[in-house]
Each structure stands twice: as C-alpha cells, then as structure tokens.
Amino acid sequence: MMPVPALSDLAVLLCAIAILLVPFAWAGLSLINTGLGRSRSAAHSMLSSLCAISVGAFVYFGWGFSWQGYSGGAAYHLVVGGKGWSWIAAGKFLLRGIVLDGSATSLAVLFGMCSVGLTALIPLGTGGDRWRLGAICGSTALLAGWTYPVFAHWVWGGGWLAQLGMAGGMGRGFVDAGGSSTIQAVGGLTALSIAWILGPRRGKYTWEGMPSAIPGHNSVLLLLGCMLALVGWIGLNVAGGLLFTGTDPGRAILIAVNTLLSAAAAALMGVAITRVRFGKPDASLSANGWIGGLVASSAGCAFVVPAEAIVIGGIAGMLVTFSVEWFELRFGVDDPSGAISAHAVGGIWGILSVGIFANFSGLAFPGGRQATAGGDSGQWLAQLAGVASLLGFVLPTTYALNWLLDRAYPQRVAAEGERQGMDLYELGSGAYPDFATHSEEFSQRRL
C-alpha cells in the first residue's frame, strides 16, 4: 500500500483556493452547452446542469469517494503474477472516518466532488434538445456512483494504473495531473454513449444521411463560457497537480501559463483551420478548439515547458476541429456541443502527450512513485495502458449502464417535446420571456 501523501501548509492553502475555482469551469461548460443548443431548450439546459452537479455531489458523497479513495487508503487488491493490483478503494460510505480538516485526503474529497460535477456536465451538451431531465439525473448517478470513481481510483487513488511504474516498470505509472482522462475523457466517452443511445435530433439528418446545420442560438454565451472555463481549468490543473503528482506549489505559475497557452494555441488553430477551409472563422469550432486545448493541457500541465504546451494545444485544436466533422458526417453522431471531440479526443491526446513530452526530473510523486530501473522511458506504455482502459472499460461500462437505464426509463424525450422545445415541454416556461411566443401553438385548442 502506498503511504498517504503529506502536503505543506502552502500547498494546502493553494490547493484549497484552486479547487474553489473549479465551479467556474461548471459555469463555463453550462454556458457553452446552452449557447450551442436551441433557444427553446435554454432554461432546460441550465437547470439540467444544476441538477447534474447536485446529483453528482450527493452520489459522490454517498459512496463515490468510498470507491475512489486516495493514495494510501484502504483498497481491494487482486493478486496477479505475484503482485497485488489495487482495483477499487474500500472506504466507508457517507465519508465516515474522513475528517474534513485540510488534510490531503479531505482536499481530495472536495476536488472529487467538484470534478465529478464537471464530468457530469460534459454529456449534457451532446444530449441537448432531446435528453429528459429525469434521465439526466439517473445517468449522472451512474456516472458519479460507478464509472467515475472506479477509473479515478485507478489513476488518482493509488490504483493499478498508478502502480504501473513501481509494480510494472513503466516509468512513473499512468500520470494525469489535472484530469484529461479521469474527468474529460470519461465525460467525453459518456457523451458518446449518450449520443448513440439517444440518436440524432429530429431534422438533423436527411433520409440520405446528410447532416443539416442546426446552429447554436447564442454565440455570446458560448464564448463567455470559454473564458470562464479557463479560470476553472487553471484551478483544476493546479489542484490536481498538487494533490496527485506531488507538484511543488512553486509550479502553480507554470501550470497556469501552460494551461492558457495550450488553450490559446488550440483556439487559434481552430480559427485558422476554419478560415482556410470555409473562408471565415467559425465561432463554434474555434470555441471547441479552445476547450480541446484546455482538456489536453490537463494531463501534463506540470511536466512540460510552455513551448511544448503550445504544441500540445495546437495539435488538440487541429484534432478537435476535424473530429467534430468526422463524428457528424462519417459516423452519424449528432453532438450539438462538440463535447465528444473536445473532451474525449482532446483528453486522449492529452494523455498521450505526457508520454511524448513530459519531464519528471526533480518531482517527488506521492506514494513514493519513483521511476524504476528503466527510468521514465516506459512512460508512454503506461499512458497507452490508460487509453486502453478508457476504451476497454469506460466506454463499454458507460454504454451498458446507460442502455440499461434507457430500458427502464426512456432517456429520449417524446417527439412532441422535441417539437415544442424542452423548456415548454418539461419545465412549462421558456428561458426568454421577452420573446414573443404564440401560446396557441403549444396548448390544446378548445374547439
């Protein structure tokens, strides 16, 4: 078992402040999802975000953290090849036994509670305009209660992916400081499952399978959301670096600089690509590029130099911009917010970038995770094992759980709801009361 990491007073203070910035990422993603959806579903989108964050917090408090745990905590091990591999934590439910006093474990609880909410927001944009509120709450409970904590245990809780270094001779084991995998890729792959289970919006595809453009209703909300997300992401990356990779508090500035540069490079790449391809820059795709850059920055933000962060962000911007089109045109996946591309594709690239660019010299990972005799040369293998686990465990699990939920409680709204808009159908009122609406269109006529 790995020892419980200790944080200096400065690290505790900095970590607490950084975690308190994460709700800005909630606000950012919520605005992005809403701005890229239709005006007739805007209130539903924002309320769904609040509900997802709330359900995620309750479930994570109830049993999510007990299964995620933290390095050095109790866990179940599976002995294979003479080595014990930790696969799930064995904490007590309802956070019993954890003193919320500023210890590393208590900060991990707060960090997890904030980041599980962020993870739950990612699929909301994908399911926009057709995902029922009750189903959103149910799906979030499954995510916060099983998929997220189990994978987060493997990466951040001293689980088998983190053990790959010392037990498997793969560099420092799987490394992800700010959550490119645990938060972003898990959320992005959940979004992919939701897109498949819900199917595309009405009118999105013609009978020949050609997609129609359904533009978002408010680019200002979208771009404001991008700016707010940056603040939250800096908090996420700084807190994650301090808690899970033993980063020195002095590196917080490097992390913030890398996060900003990565997002900036990705956004400019999106602007440039859309300018060249379509003649004018596209706000939606450029915003997706920005988010993709933030997502990709998270895993290696503490271990790369700023020039490398620019390269990571630039490649993320390119991948996200093209993959939005691939998913829509080639794979028939209707993703109004581009969350699958920004979070799943950007997240997987972020994970791999650690294996390519990261330099761990001078860093003391928690739990004594030092490089084995082979040095850090095997790091890329550990990162590949993490990607394999996302595709081989997270995607099938989240798909199966949401498929079962869909059998018990249909997740897609009725056709009438799509025609009316989610606001009127599920909430009974719209987001923009100043807009003239013709009530007779939506109420039964008395003849």
Next chain:
Amino acid sequence: MKILGFLLLLSGWAIVLGAVALLAPGGPRIAFLLSGIGVEAIGLAVFIRSHPLLRGERD
C-alpha cells in the same frame, strides 16, 4: 455487430491487462500491449459502424 464491437473492446483491454500484469518489461510486453490496443481499435470501429442513425428521426 454492436455486441461484436463490445466484445472486441473488452477483449483488447483484457490483452492489455494480461500484458501489463503477466509479462516482464521488454519486447513481448510492448507487442502484446500494442496488439490489445489494435483489437480495441477494431472493436471501436465495429461499434461505431453499428450505430448509423439507429434511433434518430430523419425528416
């Protein structure tokens, strides 16, 4: 097709787990790990192709 893709994803991951847990560092482990990811990639492709506009309305 969907179930086949699902099974290939799980099988690829099982190969990766086996390589990580049972093989010593070196060429065979790298080969098995990459093979596992290759099987996953095929599974993902099959899974994606099994979902062409399954439930969506095409008006």
